[in-house]
Amino acid sequence: MIPVTKPFLPKQADFKSYVSSIWARQWLTNNGPLVNELELKLQQYLALPHLLYVTNGTIALQLAIQALEVKGEIITTPFSFVATTSSIVWQGCKPVFVDINENTLNIDPNKIEAAITPNTSAILATHVFGNPCDIEAIDRIAKKHGLKVIYDAAHCFGTKYKGKSIFAYGDVSTTSFHATKLFHTIEGGAVFTQNPETLKRMALMRNFGYSGVDTFSEIGTNAKNSEFHAAMGLCNLKHIDQILSKRKELSQHYEMRLNKIEAQFQVIQADTEFNFAYYPVIFQSEEVMLDCMKQLELVQVYCRRYFYPSLSALPYIAKVNMPICDSISKRIMCLPLYHTLTSADQDLVVRIILRTQNYRKKQVLKLADYSTMVNGNIGMVVNGN
Numbered sequence: 001m002i003p004v005t006k007p008f009l010p011k012q013a014d015f016k017s018y019v020s021s022i023w024a025r026q027w028l029t030n031n032g033p034l035v036n037e038l039e040l041k042l043q044q045y046l047a048l049p050h051l052l053y054v055t056n057g058t059i060a061l062q063l064a065i066q067a068l069e070v071k072g073e074i075i076t077t078p079f080s081f082v083a084t085t086s087s088i089v090w091q092g093c094k095p096v097f098v099d100i101n102e103n104t105l106n107i108d109p110n111k112i113e114a115a116i117t118p119n120t121s122a123i124l125a126t127h128v129f130g131n132p133c134d135i136e137a138i139d140r141i142a143k144k145h146g147l148k149v150i151y152d153a154a155h156c157f158g159t160k161y162k163g164k165s166i167f168a169y170g171d172v173s174t175t176s177f178h179a180t181k182l183f184h185t186i187e188g189g190a191v192f193t194q195n196p197e198t199l200k201r202m203a204l205m206r207n208f209g210y211s212g213v214d215t216f217s218e219i220g221t222n223a224k225n226s227e228f229h230a231a232m233g234l235c236n237l238k239h240i241d242q243i244l245s246k247r248k249e250l251s252q253h254y255e256m257r258l259n260k261i262e263a264q265f266q267v268i269q270a271d272t273e274f275n276f277a278y279y280p281v282i283f284q285s286e287e288v289m290l291d292c293m294k295q296l297e298l299v300q301v302y303c304r305r306y307f308y309p310s311l312s313a314l315p316y317i318a319k320v321n322m323p324i325c326d327s328i329s330k331r332i333m334c335l336p337l338y339h340t341l342t343s344a345d346q347d348l349v350v351r352i353i354l355r356t357q358n359y360r361k362k363q364v365l366k367l368a369d370y371s372t373m374v375n376g377n378i379g380m381v382v383n384g385n
Helices: 012-025 033-046 057-067 082-090 135-145 196-206 227-237 240-257 286-298 323-331 343-382
Strands: 052-054 073-076 094-097 120-126 148-152 172-176 189-192 280-283 332-334
Touching: 012 033, 012 227, 033 052, 033 227, 052 057, 052 196, 057 082, 057 120, 057 148, 057 172, 057 189, 057 196, 073 082, 082 094, 082 120, 120 135, 135 148, 227 240, 240 343, 280 286, 280 323, 286 323, 286 332, 286 343, 323 332
Parallel strands: 073 094, 073 120, 120 148, 148 172
Antiparallel strands: 052 189, 172 189, 280 332
8 A cells, every 4th residue: 555645753762762761750741851852953953043842733823823913814825734724713813815826836925915904914824835935925015014924834844945944934933743744743833933022922822821830921722742742753853854855856756757747736936945745746627636546546545635625615714716726726636755655656656647647538539539520420411421
């Protein structure tokens, strides 16, 4: 079986050594030493001054919205994981969708200003599949209208834009360290900000709002993470450069082998050091994509419709027409991509896609020939021949 992804796992002995230290200290959670060590090492690796390790990427978004005191309407993308929208609604705000750019798959900044109203307080944009948004354009719009900027950078570990970690941009940037991500802590996430006061607020919020032993200064939640999760992160961080290099190699192999298929591929933002988090393919039609997916599943190759459906179709928000996103979300499929995937596995995937497309072409040609023949015979009858 070839799944769409597999988590990277370190050597068991490495993880067990951290677990032994947890057992010896009997300090399991509540800002333990491994959590602090992971935060420090992530800061060093990412060359960032501030970050907080939290429970997951969803609560990271909720902390960002709460800490920035965002109210009312938040302009966002319909092409993202559901948590991007549900976090907005969960915080009592209203998501206002703006359609995406058909090439980058990110929110289209040329359409943002038309969506701004007196109730707009922020822009929450996703760097889709690790591809940076048009950061400068979004920043200009935000400054012009006095809006906060939050980036959902769940897919972005290892991505750099203009020489800096992508997490350095926006008022707050968030990420996920879920097991499906190229860097993971089994479950986990992080928030990043350049503003020390915002960081302080999120640090208090992460721990129920405690500002002392028995005092509270913020409306808080339980966004802490455990020593066991931090241990996995410390193990995996040792391998991150190897993981990024392998994913680049695998993605380049797909690119070389897929150059003959009829499909569209995501265009990566200029000045980007990309992390190759996913390998999305956008087919000519939903029918072609579904046919390819079906043929792959017959040999136990499992791809994913990611992201589908468009978030603008969620049942708990007002429906809105997003023509580009609606079209892309119906036609996109992410191919298998993970550390232990082999080139032979990839070649099998590519062969089936090519074979399916070629078969469909032949069927279309046969139908065209039959239609020509039938129409020709009708013409002969009509003309009395």
